[in-house]
Amino acid sequence: MDFNDSPEEAAYRKKVQDFLKANAAPKEATTASRSRNRPEAEVLVDAKAWQKKKMQNGFAQITWPKEWGGPGGTPMQQVIYGQEESGYDVDGSFFGIGLGMCVPTVMAYADDETCKRFVGPALQGDEIWCQLFSEPAAGSDVAGLITKAVKDGDEWVINGQKVWTSGAHYCDFGIVLVRTDPGVAKHKGLTMFWVDMKDPGIDVRPLHQMSGGSNFNEVYFTDVRVKDTQRLGDVGQGWKVALTTLMNERLAVGQAGGADFKDLIELAKSTELENGPAIKDGAVREKIADWYAKAQGLKYTRYRTVSAMSQGETPGPENSITKVVSASRLQDLTSFAMDLMDMGGIMVNPDDVGYEAAFQEGYMWAPGIRIAGGTDEILRNIIAERVLGMPQDVRVDKGVPFNEIPK
């Protein structure tokens, strides 16, 4: 066991630090990003430019092989880069779904020509991808979706509606999971395609989130014609393809970012309570200790995974805990910090409330992360069934042809 950088790792870290110092601005004292109060379109321009710079310097998708334009780096290098970049005020969030989930799915199932066309532009931030899986009636049970594709010559015609599609309003392409055979069991009648989001038959309507922002959308498909060559994987194999996407999602891991214990410690130091500074209050100290221990536990779990990967092992199931732990932790921590601000904690303007309003923002964002990409409950089911080996729940729709399941 060795926690320090090896000489090679230290050299790599130095390279990363030099790159960041020369090209990005360090974060201010708090963990909040200064971009939060700027219009999305503006932030997106900066984010694309940053992605391009990363790509040109060999820091984009560090573990991707050279043939796809990545630097062919190691998982450990990815971790080192992430550690260093987290100290800088840059935004990579626009590319997470595309590069972390959609494009790897394309790379796994599309022909060479398609890959050549799409991988490069995605990697350098010119084109962004979205994931069109969830539907109004199919989220946790996404295999129950009803958007359909019907074959017409060497084309398919897609009709239906997707929902909660993050980033669809600025995305260029998407991967869409549709039903191609309603007469077989629900998992067996699905097929995956890639689509051009500029298609006139695709109508993207931003949804108003409870946080006030609009990051996700409804996406309507009306007679959208796609070529059979846009199919990813075999007809009827869409579920298997979707699992590739979702597996990548679990690797990309949903670490809920935002206000953290550092901010909480600062807040507690500067907050005067009836009996003295909040940081001296036993209840406050206990909470800080618990949240710190959870954060460290997640961090070291990630390091254990990376160590295993460096030794050629496939990552274990430990990672499935990240989102469950970090999302609730963010929600509880931010709520508690606002409690400390007392009556003033309800204010959301950074000028009024300080800390870039990171606690208020985290509080309003956390409920979304507890749902996105697999709810807390579904993730616990997965841990129980796939990790602990407990039996599946009773499934009343098991083996029943999709069009005979009561809806």
Added chain:
Amino acid sequence: MNFDFSEDQKFLKEQANKFLTEQCETAVFRAVLNDSKKTHSKELWKAIVEMGWTGTTIPEEFGGLGLGYLELCVIAEELGRAIAPVPFSSSVYLATEGLLLAGSQSQKEKYLPRLATGEIIGTLAMAEGPRQPLPKNMDVTFKDGKLSGVKLPVPDGSIADFALVVARTGDGKTENDVGLVLVDLNGDGVTRETVETLDPSRDHARLSFDNAAGELVGGAGEGWSLTRAILDRAAVLIAFEQVGGAEKALEVARDYTMERRAFGRQIATYQAIKHKLADAYIANVLARSNAYYGAWALSTNAPDLAQAAATARISATDAFHYASKECIQVHGGIGYTWEVDCHLYYRRSKLLALTLGGPPVWKNRLVSQLEQSNAA
């Protein structure tokens, strides 16, 4: 960075697991539990000593194996998994560590070789009743080479041959008035009386000192910081025991839910059950990862050892508590009986949660560290 144990260490862990699976079924725990005269399992202790584990970190020049802390950590995890009823933690994590940290050359020569061979057992005496021992409320006093006062409860106090006693050496009530005193418990002026505890598989005693002869370990005013250093190191090792115990309790719970049926199906198919056990798994993973960092910090004597130890202890205490209480819950009525093993884990989890000082103490201590370092 390589955040994993080496092949050799993993092999050692496997060996320890195999050994304890054979030698330390829960019947061994019960034999001590059910007989109030038994302080520990003598047979198991003898076998452990023969394996050389008591000398793991003792340098070869003092008759030990001269291995590192990572080796001791993997052994600790297996002892925790087996909820072994032996004085290992007192003798090895506390007494041996105390002497390695601050013992004089002659103290080391006198005690370490016999600790390694298991000829003698040592312990650390700190508590003075049902309250947190602090420099301002400790009554046991060491003056002119003589120790007086009462320590209660002292782990393995009925069987230990010597104790490192945290005692007042100065006239004031500050940390600088505390010393660590080595006392021969078989000598004059020492009375011991076994006390009943929640986990009778591990011995605890009331030690009354009446002008008992003692000698300082470290300087007269260094006792408090020295004790903290011993506790930090022991916290990492106990965290491994807790992780082992928590994982075992989760396995016991999981296995039972797969067997037991209610309303026509395995109770393991019910989500209320699954989610409980998923939460236990989550807590266990966090605890294991924090324990690993603690192990590294211990093995390298890292500057943030105190922080790492507190973090590991907080997570591990949490994990074992949760797994052991929900292990009873998923068993239903049978889980509340003496005959089923659930309560053994529940008992041990509370003992380990309190033995080096309870969660509030460690959480407070962790935040003090964070305040200083302004968070890592």
